[in-house]
Amino acid sequence: MQDQILRVAVTGNPNAGKSTLFNTLTQGREKTGNYPGITIEAKRGDWHDRSLFPQALGRVELLDLPGAYSLHAHSPEEAVSYRVLSDGAPGSEAPQALIVVVDVMNLERNLFYALQLLELGRPTVVALSMTDRLAAQGGTLQLQRLAEVLGVPVVDVRRDDPATPKRLADALVQALAVPGAERRWFWPDAPLEASFRDLADRLSAATGSERRGADGTLGWWLSSQVDAGELTPASATLRSELDALAERYFMGEPGVPARDQMARAAIEARYAWIDRKVAPLLDLPATAESRSDRIDRVVTHPVAGPLLFLATMGLLFQLMFVGADPLISRIEGAFGALGGWLSEALPQGPLNDLLVNGIVAGVGSVVVFLPQIAILFALLAFLDGCGYLARTAFLMDRVMARVGLHGKSFVPMLSSFACAIPGIASTRTIERENDRFITILVAPLMTCSARLPVYALLLATFFSDRPAIGGVINQAALGLFLLYFLGTAGALAMAWLLRKTLLPGSRPPLILELPPYRLPRARDVWYEVRERCIGFAKDAGTVILATTILLWAAMTYPRSPEVEARFDAQLSALHEAAPAADAPIAGVEAHRVQVLRLQQERHQAVTERTVAGRVGNFILPVLEPLGFNEQISIGLIASLAAREVLVSSLGVSYGVGDDEESQGLRMALRNDPRMNRATAISILVWFVFAFQCFATASAVRRETRSWKWPALLVGYQTVLAWVAAFVAYRGALWLGLGAP
Amino acid sequence: MHPTLAQLPAGRIARVTDLRGCAESCQRLMEMGFTRGTLVEVLLRGTPSLIRLRHGRVTLSSELAQAVLVG
Ligand SMILES: Nc1nc2c(ncn2[C@@H]2O[C@H](COP(=O)(O)OP(=O)(O)OP(=O)(O)O)[C@@H](O)[C@H]2O)c(=O)[nH]1
Numbered sequence: 001m002q003d004q005i006l007r008v009a010v011t012g013n014p015n016a017g018k019s020t021l022f023n024t025l026t027q028g029r030e031k032t033g034n035y036p037g038i039t040i041e042a043k044r045g046d047w048h049d050r051s052l053f054p055q056a057l058g059r060v061e062l063l064d065l066p067g068a069y070s071l072h073a074h075s076p077e078e079a080v081s082y083r084v085l086s087d088g089a090p091g092s093e094a095p096q097a098l099i100v101v102v103d104v105m106n107l108e109r110n111l112f113y114a115l116q117l118l119e120l121g122r123p124t125v126v127a128l129s130m131t132d133r134l135a136a137q138g139g140t141l142q143l144q145r146l147a148e149v150l151g152v153p154v155v156d157v158r159r160d161d162p163a164t165p166k167r168l169a170d171a172l173v174q175a176l177a178v179p180g181a182e183r184r185w186f187w188p189d190a191p192l193e194a195s196f197r198d199l200a201d202r203l204s205a206a207t208g209s210e211r212r213g214a215d216g217t218l219g220w221w222l223s224s225q226v227d228a229g230e231l232t233p234a235s236a237t238l239r240s241e242l243d244a245l246a247e248r249y250f251m252g253e254p255g256v257p258a259r260d261q262m263a264r265a266a267i268e269a270r271y272a273w274i275d276r277k278v279a280p281l282l283d284l285p286a287t288a289e290s291r292s293d294r295i296d297r298v299v300t301h302p303v304a305g306p307l308l309f310l311a312t313m314g315l316l317f318q319l320m321f322v323g324a325d326p327l328i329s330r331i332e333g334a335f336g337a338l339g340g341w342l343s344e345a346l347p348q349g350p351l352n353d354l355l356v357n358g359i360v361a362g363v364g365s366v367v368v369f370l371p372q373i374a375i376l377f378a379l380l381a382f383l384d385g386c387g388y389l390a391r392t393a394f395l396m397d398r399v400m401a402r403v404g405l406h407g408k409s410f411v412p413m414l415s416s417f418a419c420a421i422p423g424i425a426s427t428r429t430i431e432r433e434n435d436r437f438i439t440i441l442v443a444p445l446m447t448c449s450a451r452l453p454v455y456a457l458l459l460a461t462f463f464s465d466r467p468a469i470g471g472v473i474n475q476a477a478l479g480l481f482l483l484y485f486l487g488t489a490g491a492l493a494m495a496w497l498l499r500k501t502l503l504p505g506s507r508p509p510l511i512l513e514l515p516p517y518r519l520p521r522a523r524d525v526w527y528e529v530r531e532r533c534i535g536f537a538k539d540a541g542t543v544i545l546a547t548t549i550l551l552w553a554a555m556t557y558p559r560s561p562e563v564e565a566r567f568d569a570q571l572s573a574l575h576e577a578a579p580a581a582d583a584p585i586a587g588v589e590a591h592r593v594q595v596l597r598l599q600q601e602r603h604q605a606v607t608e609r610t611v612a613g614r615v616g617n618f619i620l621p622v623l624e625p626l627g628f629n630e631q632i633s634i635g636l637i638a639s640l641a642a643r644e645v646l647v648s649s650l651g652v653s654y655g656v657g658d659d660e661e662s663q664g665l666r667m668a669l670r671n672d673p674r675m676n677r678a679t680a681i682s683i684l685v686w687f688v689f690a691f692q693c694f695a696t697a698s699a700v701r702r703e704t705r706s707w708k709w710p711a712l713l714v715g716y717q718t719v720l721a722w723v724a725a726f727v728a729y730r731g732a733l734w735l736g737l738g739a740p
Numbered sequence: 741m742h743p744t745l746a747q748l749p750a751g752r753i754a755r756v757t758d759l760r761g762c763a764e765s766c767q768r769l770m771e772m773g774f775t776r777g778t779l780v781e782v783l784l785r786g787t788p789s790l791i792r793l794r795h796g797r798v799t800l801s802s803e804l805a806q807a808v809l810v811g
């Protein structure tokens with residue numbers, strides 16, 4: 001039976017280990033991490049080992065859902081569980097069975113959501129995660145008894161145990177075998193239960209919806225909502241019926257609406273049940289202070305905490321320069337050799353030029369930065385995995401409060417250090433819309449990895465030969481730190497401005513669970529780094545390659561033979577006049593510089609007459625106040641395709657494809673008399689703020705469901721970039737950094 | 741009048757007695773385990789504060805810590 005599908009949802013509290021289990025079962029590679037809110041949309045995958053199920057069941061499709069504390073959602077990401085459980089994932093049907101992942105280290109609190117799901121009355125298996133940690137802490141759980149009181153199979157889904165899929169599959173088959181699966185009710189008292197049954201019967205008769213109405217569970221869990229609201233809408237009939245019921249039973253506390261009282265009663269009834277039936281089954285020594293608490297004493301300390309955060313970032317940047325440098329030089333050398341070899345091996349002509357000065361020079365200049373990208377992602381993956389992300393939300397809460405947001409908004413901003421697009425998507429963990437929109441609109445100001453090659457190139461070219469500060473701190477690393485800082489400060493300032501103007505609101509309250517620290521598994525970090533590096537290389541091979549070829553064409557045609565001939569004549573004259581090999585060093589050197597100058601002048605004169613040269617000249621008046629020359633201006637336009645293209649376009653325009661002995665592009669930039677530290681600073685500041693990524697704009701459009709916000713983003717980023725680069729350039733000139 | 745979680749000195753263990761004045765967030769607090777009778781301990785006082793709740797650690801901004809009455 002090919003078209004038969006068994007849909008099974010994997011759901012549970014945030015950070016319970018759902019994606020880890022999903023990956024085990026599907027042999028997939030969904031992102032996991034030690035932060036509540038890593039998965040933000042439903043992911044589908046097939047149960048890998050079909051042989052574990054009877055043939056008749058057909059294909060087993062698993063759904064990895066974002067975590068939820070309750071079916072009553074508080075954030076868009078949490079509402080996904082509710083929607084998928086009631087209606088199915090987009091383009092699919094509601095899941096027939098559930099795997100509820102329960103973290104044994106937080107058994108009682110995780111079971112609250114599990115009970116809500118048991119009330120739905122669908123075939124359910126409870127999957128216990130983190131059992132290895134329970135054992136490590138000397139705890140025990142009476143698993144068999146737990147299954148008895150819950151009335152559903154309970155399975156230990158210990159990670160790294162090859163028998164886990166089999167155990168879980170057997171339990172699932174067992175749960176499916178129970179005819180009209182036994183449903184559980186967790187009522188505060190009997191009269192209320194009777195009323196609910198009555199309500200359920202009437203509702204199912206009225207709406208004819210058997211699945212939801214017949215067991216009245218929808219009514220019951222909706223009863224635990226203060227206001228069903230937009231995220232988990234309920235029918236008007238249901239709502240008014242529930243209100244009437246609440247009025248009848250909950251008159252107790254004056255001043256508290258009956259509906260709130262009913263909601264609270266519903267929650268407390270479940271916890272009371274858990275305390276009575278489940279708590280005695282768990283023996284987990286309540287260590288007064290866990291290892292995590294001890295680490296937190298330092299990490300969340302008001303003074304030590306922020307210092308540690310800055311130190312971590314500082315170390316990252318230092319590593320990116322000092323650690324990556326040897327590798328970078330090697331890759332540079334390899335590309336230079338490749339270009340040199342190609343230009344010798346191929347006959348002179350446009351193909352030779354395209355390969356050497358277009359592709360090798362352009363793409364090569366970008367690929368060089370792979371080691372730095374790898375270091376950045378390794379560190380971010382480590383921070384994700386160990387649990388530090390939640391601590392940054394905690395630490396930054398005070399800072400974010402100043403701009404009217406809460407600490408959770410900082411986490412999407414921090415993930416934008418990798419790329420703004422997943423950063424923007426991860427704002428779905430933010431409860432209120434205005435807060436979410438502000439975070440979305442400022443996340444693109446955080447320095448993403450695509451800016452890194454530009455930063456690294458300019459910093460390495462103009463700042464890294466300066467003496468290290470105090471003998472340790474590399475100036476380029478410090479520069480990088482300042483650029484990241486500038487982007488972050490800009491994002492905070494914009495957030496403040498947006499809060500005061502377009503997206504007003506009070507400061508949202510922060511509720512966030514801090515997971516215990518865990519040492520990330522090496523393979524999790526490795527997969528993440530590998531994925532990202534492959535992604536970077538793919539970009540270099542597609543978007544960047546294509547843009548580079550276009551750029552090469554635009555910078556090469558139309559050709560101007562007379563100009564070329566004139567310079568060539570001058571050059572050969574100069575070569576004739578070369579001093580003898582045994583002439584004084586100074587003379588040889590002076591001659592070499594003369595040749596270099598002339599070569600560059602030739603290059604410029606030729607480029608000026610090409611398509612790109614003309615376009616560059618056209619926009620130059622707007623960019624000249626920022627100290628940009630035509631090459632940079634062309635690069636800026638081209639970098640709208642991808643930021644890294646600035647680097648490849650400079651590679652092409654300085655024609656460094658077959659440069660073997662010098663350090664390629666860096667040397668060419670240093671030798672250009674129109675480039676100096678002031679222009680470098682100006683370009684860097686431009687890159688910190690400018691809008692350069694259409695994929696980001698479309699992500700903003702998707703998340704805000706309007707073109708208004710991406711338009712605003714483009715507008716404010718452009719203005720901000722121009723003004724900031726202008727100020728920085730003038731400031732740098734004033735400080736005397738304009739000297740070559 | 742009961743003191744709130746925000747007033748509880750660090751290291752003192754107390755029971756939640758009620759939640760006041762935070763309708764929507766109060767419900768979330770309860771769903772996460774701040775139900776009446778539950779033992780809690782303030783691990784770190786301040787804004788935000790860090791609370792031990794059953795076997796977990798939850799951080800709350802001060803307005804929420806003030807909404808949780810303890811005794
Ligand atoms: N020791 C241990 N760690 C686990 C286990 N399962 C998951 N983890 C870790 O727990 C963390 C959370 O795992 P995820 O699979 O991302 O959790 P999730 O439920 O998908 O989380 P969200 O998507 O954020 O809701 C990760 O750091 C995992 O490596 C387990 O059985 N034992």
Ligand SMILES: [Mg+2]
Nearest residue numbers: 018019038039
């Ligand atoms: Mg997940």
